[in-house]
Amino acid sequence: MLTYALRRLLLAIPTLLLISLIIFLMVDLAPGSPMSEIPRSIPPEARQKMIEALGADQPVLVRYLLWLRQFFLIEPAYLIDGWFGTSLGGGAQRILSWQSRAPVFDVIGQRLGQTMTVIGAGYVIAVLIAVPIGVYSAYRHYSWFDQVGTFIAMIGYSVPTFFTGVLLIVIFAVNLGWFPSYYDTSLTVTDFATFKRQVWQMALPVTVLALFHAAEISRYTRSSMLDNLGQDYVRTARAKGLLEPQVVLKHALRNSLIPVVTVLALGMPSIFGGSIIVEQVFKVNGIGAALIGAIVANDLPMVQTLTFIFAVLIVVFNLVADLLYGMLDPRIRYE
Amino acid sequence: MSEPVSETVGKPVSETVSETGHGLFSDRPRSPWADVLRQFRSHGGAVAGVVILGLLVLAVVVGPFLWRLDPAFIAPKATDMFKMRNLAPSLAHPFGTDQLGRDQLARMLAGGRVSLAVGFVAMLISLFIGTTVGVLAGYVRWLDGPLMRLTDLFLALPLLPLLLVMVMLFRDALASVLGPEAGAFLLIVGAIGLTSWMQAARIVRGDVLALKEREFVLAARSIGTPPHLIVLHHILPNVISPIMVAATLGFASAIITESALSFLGLGFPPDFPTWGRLLFEGVEYMQADPNRVLFPGVAISLTVLSINYIGDGLRDALDPRLRRR
Numbered sequence: 001m002l003t004y005a006l007r008r009l010l011l012a013i014p015t016l017l018l019i020s021l022i023i024f025l026m027v028d029l030a031p032g033s034p035m036s037e038i039p040r041s042i043p044p045e046a047r048q049k050m051i052e053a054l055g056a057d058q059p060v061l062v063r064y065l066l067w068l069r070q071f072f073l074i075e076p077a078y079l080i081d082g083w084f085g086t087s088l089g090g091g092a093q094r095i096l097s098w099q100s101r102a103p104v105f106d107v108i109g110q111r112l113g114q115t116m117t118v119i120g121a122g123y124v125i126a127v128l129i130a131v132p133i134g135v136y137s138a139y140r141h142y143s144w145f146d147q148v149g150t151f152i153a154m155i156g157y158s159v160p161t162f163f164t165g166v167l168l169i170v171i172f173a174v175n176l177g178w179f180p181s182y183y184d185t186s187l188t189v190t191d192f193a194t195f196k197r198q199v200w201q202m203a204l205p206v207t208v209l210a211l212f213h214a215a216e217i218s219r220y221t222r223s224s225m226l227d228n229l230g231q232d233y234v235r236t237a238r239a240k241g242l243l244e245p246q247v248v249l250k251h252a253l254r255n256s257l258i259p260v261v262t263v264l265a266l267g268m269p270s271i272f273g274g275s276i277i278v279e280q281v282f283k284v285n286g287i288g289a290a291l292i293g294a295i296v297a298n299d300l301p302m303v304q305t306l307t308f309i310f311a312v313l314i315v316v317f318n319l320v321a322d323l324l325y326g327m328l329d330p331r332i333r334y335e
Numbered sequence: 336m337s338e339p340v341s342e343t344v345g346k347p348v349s350e351t352v353s354e355t356g357h358g359l360f361s362d363r364p365r366s367p368w369a370d371v372l373r374q375f376r377s378h379g380g381a382v383a384g385v386v387i388l389g390l391l392v393l394a395v396v397v398g399p400f401l402w403r404l405d406p407a408f409i410a411p412k413a414t415d416m417f418k419m420r421n422l423a424p425s426l427a428h429p430f431g432t433d434q435l436g437r438d439q440l441a442r443m444l445a446g447g448r449v450s451l452a453v454g455f456v457a458m459l460i461s462l463f464i465g466t467t468v469g470v471l472a473g474y475v476r477w478l479d480g481p482l483m484r485l486t487d488l489f490l491a492l493p494l495l496p497l498l499l500v501m502v503m504l505f506r507d508a509l510a511s512v513l514g515p516e517a518g519a520f521l522l523i524v525g526a527i528g529l530t531s532w533m534q535a536a537r538i539v540r541g542d543v544l545a546l547k548e549r550e551f552v553l554a555a556r557s558i559g560t561p562p563h564l565i566v567l568h569h570i571l572p573n574v575i576s577p578i579m580v581a582a583t584l585g586f587a588s589a590i591i592t593e594s595a596l597s598f599l600g601l602g603f604p605p606d607f608p609t610w611g612r613l614l615f616e617g618v619e620y621m622q623a624d625p626n627r628v629l630f631p632g633v634a635i636s637l638t639v640l641s642i643n644y645i646g647d648g649l650r651d652a653l654d655p656r657l658r659r660r
Contacts, residue, residue: 015488019492026497154644155636155640157643158636159639160594160632160635160639162595163628166614167632169621170625266490269490269491270494272495273493274495276495277595281618291499292599292600307500314491315491
C-alpha cells in the first residue's frame, strides 16, 4: 500500500508541473496580456523601463521558474509564518493581486472556506441520496421506482445548474419567500440562531449541487450494482442462505462502490467548475466568484493563481480517490 | 429462441417488415443498420428525443423565416421604445419583449441557432481530435504512452476556469481580426472542442487496441495494405458506433458549456443572443417576469435532455448483445 501511495504521489508531481506550465504559458503568451497593451504614446525608454521593472525582459523559462518559486516556496513559507509566528518568508516578494494590491493567497485563504463548505455539503448530500437510490433501483430493476428514478436522474443530469439555481430562487426565494435568494458571506456562526441562518442560506445552493451530482452518481451506482447482482458470487451468497440485506448491502454493494469511487474522482473538475456557476447564481463569495471577478478586472496574477489552485485541488482529490481505490480493491495496488 | 419468429416478439411485426423492406425469410441479408434502426425505435425515450430535437431544430432553422421580426430591432424613438419595454406575452409578442423592447420570440429563435450551431461544431472538433488521438494511440504503439499521458493531463485540468481564461485572453484579439461575432464563435467553438475530446479518445483507443489484433486486420496487413488505408477502411468503420454515442454526449455537453460561459457573461457579445445569454440577461428581471429565465432555460434543458435520450437509445441500439434480445 505504501509503495502504491508513493507511486501515485510521484505521478501527481509531474502532472501538476505540466499543468502549471500550461497555465503560465497561456496567460503569458496570450495576445490579451497587459504586457502587450502598454499604450504606444509611451516613449520607448519608459516602455523599456516598465518591462524591466515587471521582469518581462527575462526569458520565459526564467520567469516560469521564478513564478514556481513564488508559488511553491515563498507562499507556503508565509503560510507557516501565519500559523506559528515564525519568519521564514523573510520579506520576499509575494504574489500580489493587481486589483487589491493584497497578496493573492490572503484573498484565496479568506474565500476557500466558503467554497469548500458549500461544495462539500452539496457533494456529501449528493452521495447520501444517490447511493441508496442507485442500489434500490438496481435491486428492483424495471420496477416503477427504477423507471421514475431513471427518468428523474436523466432530467437532473440534463438541466444545467444555472437554470435549476435560478428556478429555485424564483420559486422558493421570490414567490414563497422561504429561503434567502443570496448567500451572506459575512455571517459567522456563533450561536444557534446564526447557525440556523447559515443552514437556511446554504439550503438552495446545496440543493442545486446535490441534485445535479446525485443524478450522475445514482446512475453509476445503479449500473455497477446491476453488473454485480448478476455475478456468480451473489448467487453463491444467496445459495448458502445469507439474508437478503447481507447479500445486497455487504457483498454486492462493496464491490459496486469501486467504480463509483472512480467516477467521483473523474467528476472533480466538473464539481469545481460547477461551483463557479453556483457561486455566481447565489452570490457565494468563494474562489469561483473570485475568479470571475479577477477575469472581469483583468487581474492576471489572481487569475493565474486561482486557475492553478483549481488544478491543485483537482489533482489532490484525484489522488485521494486513487488511494481510496487502492484500499477498496487490493488488485489495483499491484498493477 | 428456437423458432425464428420469436425474434420479433414485442415489436409490431408489420412495422418492422415494412420498414426494413424484407421479412425474416427473404433472400437478401438484413442490413445491420436496419437492425440498429429497429432497436432504436423500440426505445421510447430516444424516439421522443428525436421528435423534440427535430422540432427544436426545425423551429430554429425555419422559424426566423416565418416570424419575421428583427431580433435586434429597438424602436428608434425613445417614447416608442419605453412603450415596448418588458411587455407581457401577447399575440403581437408571444414571448413578450425585453428591457429594450426587443421581441423575445425572435431573440429565442436567433439564440437557438447560435447555441445549436456552437454545440454542433464544437462536437465535430472534439470528435475529430478525440478520434485522431484515440486511433493514433491505439494503432501506433510508441505513441500510446505519450498520448494517453496527455489525455490524463487534460482530464486533470480545471476546464471551466481554463475556458474562462481563454475567452478573457483571446476574445479581443480574435474579435479585432474576424469581427466580434465570428471571433467569439471561433474562440468558443475551438476552446470547447479543445477541452472535451478526452472521453472520445479513451473509448476509441480501447476499441482500436482490440480491433488491431483481429483476423481481418491481420489479413489486410498481410496482403500489404498500407497502415493509413487499414485505419481508414478497416478500423474506422468499426469504431463508428462508440464515436456516434460520444458525439451525442459531446453535443449535449458543448451546448451546456456554451450556455454556462454565456451565463457567466464571458460568451458571445451582448447584442448577439444565445440561449445562455438570454438566461443571463433574464436573471436581472426574474422577479418581475419569470418568463425571461423560463423560456431560454427550458429550451436549453429540453435540447440537452432529448440529446441525452438519443444517446441512450443509440448506445442500446448499437450494442449487439442488447439488440439480439
